[in-house]
Amino acid sequence: MAHSVKRHLDVDADAYDVEIRRFIPHYDDMLVTGVELLAALAPPGARVLDLGGGTGALSAAVLDGLPQARVTLLDVDTAMLGEARRRLAPFGDRVEFREASFFDPLPAADAVVASLALHHVHDLGAKTDLYRAIHAALAPGGVFLNLDAAITEDPRLGALTFDRWAAHMAEHGITDAEARGHFAAWAGEDRYFALDEELAALRRAGFAEVECFWRRGGAAICCGLRT
Ligand SMILES: C[S@@+](CC[C@H](N)C(=O)[O-])C[C@H]1O[C@@H](n2cnc3c(N)ncnc32)[C@H](O)[C@@H]1O
Numbered sequence: 002m003a004h005s006v007k008r009h010l011d012v013d014a015d016a017y018d019v020e021i022r023r024f025i026p027h028y029d030d031m032l033v034t035g036v037e038l039l040a041a042l043a044p045p046g047a048r049v050l051d052l053g054g055g056t057g058a059l060s061a062a063v064l065d066g067l068p069q070a071r072v073t074l075l076d077v078d079t080a081m082l083g084e085a086r087r088r089l090a091p092f093g094d095r096v097e098f099r100e101a102s103f104f105d106p107l108p109a110a111d112a113v114v115a116s117l118a119l120h121h122v123h124d125l126g127a128k129t130d131l132y133r134a135i136h137a138a139l140a141p142g143g144v145f146l147n148l149d150a151a152i153t154e155d156p157r158l159g160a161l162t163f164d165r166w167a168a169h170m171a172e173h174g175i176t177d178a179e180a181r182g183h184f185a186a187w188a189g190e191d192r193y194f195a196l197d198e199e200l201a202a203l204r205r206a207g208f209a210e211v212e213c214f215w216r217r218g219g220a221a222i223c224c225g226l227r228t
Contacts, residue, residue: 006055006078009190014080017056023173024183025117026166027217032059032116034215035148035222036066039112042144042226045069047111050138052103053077053118057085059148063114064092073108075099103131107138116148123192125202132206132225139227145208151221152193162219169218199223 007013012020022028036059043049046069051060054074063072074089074096076082082098089096099108103118113135122128135145153159167180175183194202196213200223203211208225215222 006081014056014084017081017084018058023175024170026169027220030217031148031215031220031222032062035059035114035116035146036062038146038214038222038224039063039114040066043112049112049114050075050108050110052113052115054085055081057088059114059116060085060096061088064095072096073099075101075103077102107134109140110138111140111143113139113145119147120149120191120193125194125198129202129205132203136207136227141227143227145225147223149221150193150219151196151199152219153195165218193219196221
């Protein structure tokens, strides 16, 4: 069965943009920083592929921040794509939409971005294979930016990360018990790997240069460059 945000997060697509900010600390800072990095690393007229683009928040920021770029937003969830189509309509033919999985063959791109999407890949081997497919889709000199959770499994350090995450939710009216309930429910579909495992997987997938440029709590922006 295809992934559905309604089923996974119990959030309707038209409420997603509000709810994601209650759930995820530093979400806007992460998107803004991701686009700044993309503008510095990708050519001005880049073909950008947004994997698991959802309602299009990152795609919109890319289209605003790189005025000559074109974006392909790919997602499996029809309702999320519907919101993205509405949000991105003002960008006309600079954006196209694909209802597809990021495990399907990927179109050629100068840059691939993903925000809060690739944690849906459960297995590090499968994630490394996906990173290989992303590397293969990129033109020489291409850039991959993955904006997502990266959390150690160490009991003390991992627990501290989740405590701080729950504290963010508490500031947005979500009780500690509710936050823990969300973490437990999301763990059925989501998998977070440690930052060093993420960077090592990118290297194994063929990225010659890798770096973590931004880190806040459990979130990170990991970058891979194709030579
Ligand atoms: C938490 S949302 C993130 C949306 C958006 N990128 C953002 O930052 O707000 C995760 C998105 O990944 C999509 N997704 C999950 N598995 C996918 C897959 N195998 N292929 C494509 N999209 C997928 C979901 O449908 C959802 O829209």
